[in-house]
Amino acid sequence: MDKEPNVRIAYADDDELVREGVISLLTGLGGISVAILAIHGRDLIEQLERAAVLPEVIMLDISMEEMDGFETIMVIKDQWPEVKVLVLTGHDNDILAIRMISLGANGYLLKAVVPRK
Numbered sequence: 001m002d003k004e005p006n007v008r009i010a011y012a013d014d015d016e017l018v019r020e021g022v023i024s025l026l027t028g029l030g031g032i033s034v035a036i037l038a039i040h041g042r043d044l045i046e047q048l049e050r051a052a053v054l055p056e057v058i059m060l061d062i063s064m065e066e067m068d069g070f071e072t073i074m075v076i077k078d079q080w081p082e083v084k085v086l087v088l089t090g091h092d093n094d095i096l097a098i099r100m101i102s103l104g105a106n107g108y109l110l111k112a113v114v115p116r117k
Helices: 016-029 041-050 069-079 094-102
Strands: 007-012 032-038 057-060 084-089 107-110
Touching: 007 016, 007 041, 016 032, 032 041, 041 057, 041 069, 057 069, 069 084, 069 094, 084 094, 094 107
Parallel strands: 007 032, 007 057, 057 084, 084 107
Antiparallel strands: none
């Protein structure tokens, strides 16, 4: 039997309840593992720098107390341009979405989105 494909992700969000809920949802889907779980952008960058293997996808919030999503994505795209970045935020704002996409985000999702089964 072939091993199920596994996508490694990193996730940074300063809201613990949201972090745990998103991780539970994603890992419950199967084929996804959490390589890095960070409480803010600086924590994420420090863990990426120490990682033996980079995640394929980084998910991050915009509003984080220490190093927000804008600062974080600039560092990520400068140091690891091949890594995909998905913004998961509560900010339903076209200007913020355009700014994140222009900084290199590969997608912009709202936390209010309800997953379909």
